[in-house]
Amino acid sequence: LIYQEKLSPYSREELMARISDKLDQPRFEHVKRVEQTAIELAQENNVDVEKASVAGLVHDYAKQRSDKDFKHAIIQYDLDPDLLNWGNAIWHGVVGAELIKMELGIYDEDILNAVRYHTTGNTYMTSLAQIVFMADYIEPGRNFPGVGVARRLTHHSLQDGVVYQIASTLSYLVQRQAKIYPKTIETYNAWVPSAS
Ligand code: GDP
Ligand code: FE
Ligand code: FE
Ligand code: FE
Helix, strand or coil: CCCCCCCCCCCHHHHHHHHHCCCCHHHHHHHHHHHHHHHHHHHHCCCCHHHHHHHHHHCCCCCCCCHHHHHHHHHHCCCCHHHHHCCHHHHHHHHHHHHHHHHHCCCCHHHHHHHHCCCCCCCCCCHHHHHHHHHHHHCCCCCCCCHHHHHHHHHHCHHHHHHHHHHHHHHHHHHCCCCCCHHHHHHHHHHCCCCC
């Protein structure tokens, strides 16, 4: 499959080779399942299937970079210095998008934002960003309590799936006494249906 030139300078095969070079096999298998799930959700929601394919394939491109590489990139690309207080979970999307741009030559902002927001969500997400966010959560290799509900909700309504994931992940993180990235809370407040 050759992608439109404005989406990726590489064909799907070339892009997959470059990504698999940076990831171990289990992570690369996850990436391919996210791509397939994102394509399905794109078809169900009238979203560009090629964008869903590229975004699904690249979303965890930076997942296995060292902390040192990320800290260097945060400074080099003038990203929010507060990022330095966080770790791989937050960096691989937000900082990863810059590495995807520079190393893979993908400049489509819709795709890059879908990568930036795939872990924490965002107050505003395009349909493509919602699709990558949900495909990452419900791909067939995922196996956690509630994944069945998440799959059913998401195929019924993408937005209901997004709300379910945001609330479940926040509650999971709080239960584990993990630090909550402030944007995760902003995302939650923007997406819960009603003020009270
Ligand atoms: P993956 O890259 O496919 O494993 O999945 P994600 O990119 O969605 O998530 C990576 C990790 O970040 C998961 O373990 C999430 O639970 C975690 N995560 C998501 N939001 C936050 C947050 O606000 N704070 C912290 N500490 N971790 C988070
Ligand atoms: Fe990820
Ligand atoms: Fe996710
Ligand atoms: Fe992922």
